[in-house]
Every structure is written in structure tokens, then in C-alpha cells.
Amino acid sequence: MTSTQELTKNQSLVFNALARADGPLSAYTILDQLRGDGFRAPLQVYRALDKLLDYGMIHRLESINAFVACSHPHSHNHSHGMIAFAICEKCGQVSEFSDDVITGRVREWTNSNGFKQSKTTIEIRGLCATCGAA
Amino acid sequence: MTSTQELTKNQSLVFNALARADGPLSAYTILDQLRGDGFRAPLQVYRALDKLLDYGMIHRLESINAFVACSHPHSHNHSHGMIAFAICEKCGQVSEFSDDVITGRVREWTNSNGFKQSKTTIEIRGLCATCGAA
DNA sequence: TTTCGATATGTGATGTTATTACATTAGTCA
DNA sequence: TGACTAATGTAATAACATCACATATCGAAA
Secondary structure, eight states: OOSSOOOOHHHHHHHHHHHHSSSOBOHHHHHHHTGGGTOOSHHHHHHHHHHHHHTTSEEEEGGGTEEEEOSOTTOOTTTTSOEEEEEETTTOOEEEEEOHHHHHHHHHHHHHTTOEEEEEEEEEEEEOHHHHHO | OOSSOOOOHHHHHHHHHHHHSSSOBOHHHHHHHTGGGTOOSHHHHHHHHHHHHHTTSEEEEGGGTEEEEOSOTTOOTTTTSOEEEEEETTTOOEEEEEOHHHHHHHHHHHHHTTOEEEEEEEEEEEEOHHHHHO
16 A cells, blocks of 8 residues: 555556546446456446545545546645545536645534544536636 | 525425435435325426525535535525535434635635636535444 | 416436446465 | 455446426416
């Protein structure tokens, strides 16, 4: 579980599909892209995605049921903070950022309410600078 | 579109189902609960849910594909801010809160990146005080 | 009142996303 | 080897959501 994770064949195929995409992909889109590599069933994709999520190499975008390669693969700068995603509803581009103030405020709320958080998602839907200018 | 919204029959049925539940419900759970009231198809539920979301009377929890009645029905105190949800993965209870600092930080990011946000979701998964103590 | 348009509803079929269950294969290590 | 764990293959099914088309309801304009 170091920063350079040893991936199995299926995990590599799925990760590469996400890494070369310029935006999020659904599990079934990935499946279709990998049929030429021998993929035949959704579970082959979902199992690889689960592992890649574990390893922190990809993210799941809950609000659009899709997955993206992590855009900060070589640094664990914000590994302790929550990651926020800005998702353009027109072009599909996703920007990833983390903010210590937001992370701190959420933690304050959970601490003072006795809530043990395991995972937090922040997803901003809207139009990116390019699409919003049109 | 005032604070007391005039609801149609189906909208009332769906809203009441959510209001009397002590936690989030999936669309299909609502459908099953309303079969006795003549509901037969998912679309009857989804159409009502869409309207109730428009009216701000309910929220959609993206991370668990479920819906909850808004817990601040009579005040628009935080109507301009983002709402965060803390969802207990054991008992299903959902707590709703808003935080001006978080709202402000998100707006700072979107402003400085030219992103026009339309909807933002913040969902904290974990264990509530009761379940976490066990 | 009649006609029109907008909104709401009913229903079946279909599309999309995710998991269950079970069998098999491959690698690790005592 | 034997036993254990992780990964894989496959079919079936479950869970979530929308499309397409027909019908109904209601208010405003002619």
C-alpha cells in the first residue's frame, strides 16, 4: 500500500482506462472500453474499482455515479483532508481541490456531535469557466 | 412557491411518506408504501419527488440514493447556504446542518475559478453518537 | 361555453447502475 | 504437498431511474 501500488491485470486495465480519459467514466463505459481486453461482466470492473478506491488512486463521484483517476497521484498533500470536486454539467470536466478550513469545520461539527465520520463527499455541480462563459 | 406549497395528491402522499419516516427512504420503498394508495409505477414517485425537490421540501442524499424530508421546514434560515448531511451508516439517521464558513470557502473557490455552481452536496458518512458509542 | 395550453397522471417498457452466488484459478507460505 | 488467501470468470438478479405515449384535469383566453 505504498504510493506505487502493485496492480493486478484487471486493476491496471481499469485504472488506465480512467487515467487516459479526460473526465469521469461510468463503470459500464469502462466495461465497454475493455471488452477488447477480455472483459465481459460488470463485476470485473466493480471489483477493480473497489481496490483502486481502497488504494486512493481513483475517486467515486456519488452525484453522477462515475469514477475519475485521482488528479494528485504523486502527492499525498491533502490525504488527511476532504477532497471537493467541481463537476461541469456541460463538458464533464472535474476539478479536484481540498481546503483545510472546510475540513476543519466539518471536523468541528462531527466532534461536537459525537459523529464518527468515515467518508465525506463534497461535490459542486455547475458550469466550468469555459462552459459558463459561452 | 411560497413557504406553504400547494401540493397535488401524489405529491402529498409522497411527502407525507417521507415526513412520517424517521430516516431517508428510497424511491422504491416509497412506492411500496403507497401501493395501497393506488401507486403502481416508479414514475409516480419520481415525478412527485422532483417537484418536492424543486419546492425545497425534501432533499436527495446522493451517496445512498435516498430522500429525506427537510428538517427545517418552517425556516429559511440557511436557504442561501449549502446544507451538509451527516448520515449514520448503522441506524440510518440523518442530521442536517449548514455552515456559513463552509459555504463561504466553497464560494471563494468557485469565484476564483470561474465556476458557476448550481447545486452542492456535502455528505458525511459514519456513525452517529448513539451507534458509535456501542 | 368552447378551445387552448400547461400541468398532472397512468402505464408499460426500457435503460442504467450495482450486487449476489457460485465456480475456478493463481499465488503464498508453512 | 496442503492449506490459505486473493483474484478472476460468469450468469443471474436486484436496485435505481427514465422514456414514450396515452389520458385527464384545470385555468385562462376567445
